[in-house]
Amino acid sequence: MKNVAYYKSRIKTYYETVMIVALKNLKLRYRNSALGFLWTLINPLFMLSIFVFVFGKIVNNIENYPLYVLSGLIFWNFFVSSSNQMINKILESGGILKSVNIPPVIFPLSALISNLINFLITFVPFFALMIFFGYRPSWITLLIIPYIALFSMFTFGFSMILTSMNVFFRDIEMFWTSITPALFYATPVVYMVPADIKNYMLLNPFTHFMELARDILYWDRIPTLGHVVYPILITAVALFAGLSVYNILRKGFISQF
Amino acid sequence: MKMDKAPVIITKDLEVSFLVQKHGLNSIKQYFFSFGGQKLFEKKNVLRGINLEIYQGECFGLLGKNGSGKSTLLRTMAGIIKPDKGHVEIRGRIAPLLALGVGLEPEMSGIENIKLCSAYMGISKKEIKESIQKIIEFSELGNDIHMQVKRYSSGMMARLAFSMVVTLDPEILVVDEALAVGDLGFQNKCLNRILELKNRGTTILYVSHNNDEIKKLCNRAAWIEEGKVKMIGQAQHVVDAYVKQFC
Numbered sequence: 157m158k159n160v161a162y163y164k165s166r167i168k169t170y171y172e173t174v175m176i177v178a179l180k181n182l183k184l185r186y187r188n189s190a191l192g193f194l195w196t197l198i199n200p201l202f203m204l205s206i207f208v209f210v211f212g213k214i215v216n217n218i219e220n221y222p223l224y225v226l227s228g229l230i231f232w233n234f235f236v237s238s239s240n241q242m243i244n245k246i247l248e249s250g251g252i253l254k255s256v257n258i259p260p261v262i263f264p265l266s267a268l269i270s271n272l273i274n275f276l277i278t279f280v281p282f283f284a285l286m287i288f289f290g291y292r293p294s295w296i297t298l299l300i301i302p303y304i305a306l307f308s309m310f311t312f313g314f315s316m317i318l319t320s321m322n323v324f325f326r327d328i329e330m331f332w333t334s335i336t337p338a339l340f341y342a343t344p345v346v347y348m349v350p351a352d353i354k355n356y357m358l359l360n361p362f363t364h365f366m367e368l369a370r371d372i373l374y375w376d377r378i379p380t381l382g383h384v385v386y387p388i389l390i391t392a393v394a395l396f397a398g399l400s401v402y403n404i405l406r407k408g409f410i411s412q413f
Numbered sequence: 414m415k416m417d418k419a420p421v422i423i424t425k426d427l428e429v430s431f432l433v434q435k436h437g438l439n440s441i442k443q444y445f446f447s448f449g450g451q452k453l454f455e456k457k458n459v460l461r462g463i464n465l466e467i468y469q470g471e472c473f474g475l476l477g478k479n480g481s482g483k484s485t486l487l488r489t490m491a492g493i494i495k496p497d498k499g500h501v502e503i504r505g506r507i508a509p510l511l512a513l514g515v516g517l518e519p520e521m522s523g524i525e526n527i528k529l530c531s532a533y534m535g536i537s538k539k540e541i542k543e544s545i546q547k548i549i550e551f552s553e554l555g556n557d558i559h560m561q562v563k564r565y566s567s568g569m570m571a572r573l574a575f576s577m578v579v580t581l582d583p584e585i586l587v588v589d590e591a592l593a594v595g596d597l598g599f600q601n602k603c604l605n606r607i608l609e610l611k612n613r614g615t616t617i618l619y620v621s622h623n624n625d626e627i628k629k630l631c632n633r634a635a636w637i638e639e640g641k642v643k644m645i646g647q648a649q650h651v652v653d654a655y656v657k658q659f660c
Binding site: 168169172173176177180188251252254255256257258324408410 | 454492494495516518525535
């Protein structure tokens with residue numbers, strides 16, 4: 157009975173719904189705020205200036221430190237804000253999910269997409285800033301497009317694990333907000349991987365993404381095979397794990413609203 | 414009774430249960446100390462074997478005390494809750510009437526909320542565009558449609574929600590206790606619209622604690638108690654029997 161055309165039309169309406177909700181998120185975020193969109197620029201700029209002026213004095217083995225920090229920080233910020241916005245989206249939408257038959261994943265997914273749109277827009281001024289710091293764009297720069305796609309998928313998969321579990325235990329959200337600052341310092345965002353503990357650092361999946369981002373936006377070099385394969389593998393695992401956890405827990409969501 | 418028409422909703426031995434969390438640190442402690450033997454969640458049976466057949470074009474009323482399982486039954490029919498046992502068969506597009514304030518974004522205007530809620534209900538952009546004027550007209554909200562919903566009264570919100578559902582020409586309409594807050598004029602308008610839809614062949618599931626409404630609108634009704642169908646039959650009879658227990 158349920159043929160290809162049926163699923164096609166379903167996917168189309170879900171896609172429309174995701175986009176409408178994503179645009180709503182964006183609209184709501186900046187409504188009633190005087191500076192509006194500028195805030196997404198201000199926050200990383202604050203962080204950047206702190207790291208450059210304070211850490212820059214300590215970390216002196218990195219050439220062009222501002223560019224180094226910026227090329228990692230924007231991705232880290234994207235990840236943290238996405239996961240923080242996704243984590244309570246299913247819970248928050250309980251009222252709707254109780255009354256309408258739509259897949260709960262629509263809500264965290266649209267949170268990710270609104271954040272991605274936001275990120276892509278802020279990427280333009282940040283890219284200008286990178287050029288100001290001395291980055292010279294080349295054709296390698298284009299690799300940033302598949303990189304952003306990959307990193308978004310990773311962010312989605314990873315956050316879906318947290319989002320699904322958070323429906324049952326709010327502790328997940330508390331846990332995540334308290335652990336992210338620690339994770340930030342465990343990831344080479346504002347420093348370079350020290351050679352003697354490199355093997356330990358590589359256990360952190362974020363390290364791989366940072367390395368790849370630096371290949372493109374800092375070193376301006378073609379990434380080595382290892383730098384590409386690991387992020388792809390990690391993304392596949394994260395997506396698989398996120399969607400599996402979601403599918404397993406999904407049946408119980410409704411009794412938690 | 415309209416046995417000659419085809420059933421559009423069939424439920425067979427429908428059983429639904431919820432997992433209810435045992436709250437508190439103690440339950441988590443007990444869970445760990447019993448090495449998983451003790452459950453962290455408790456099962457609560459809400460529906461215990463519901464058999465119903467609802468026919469095309471009829472208005473079917475559901476009665477029952479608070480917590481008897483009416484809303485759970487509706488949600489299971491709408492596919493929101495998956496049954497533990499038994500099954501539901503639905504033929505047609507089911508349109509839920511959103512409960513008061515559900516899905517509305519307080520910071521956005523009425524018209525923006527129409528677009529948003531329609532998206533939740535799986536209505537395509539094209540369909541929304543075509544019917545938005547009709548929705549606004551039916552709601553009689555006039556220029557208030559551009560006002561933020563947080564400034565709406567509860568009656569105005571009900572107008573918005575109801576107008577969306579009835580203008581979209583659903584095949585199966587679910588009305589779960591939603592007319593109570595509108596003013597008399599709007600309530601009447603809604604009842605007339607429901608009758609109109611019914612005459613056009615829309616199947617209607619109607620939950621209400623207003624017994625007169627059920628008598629007036631519904632052909633048949635079921636009395637749900639503790640997750641079972643206690644009585645099913647002509648609306649008049651079921652309502653009378655249901656009212657009797659409180660006398």
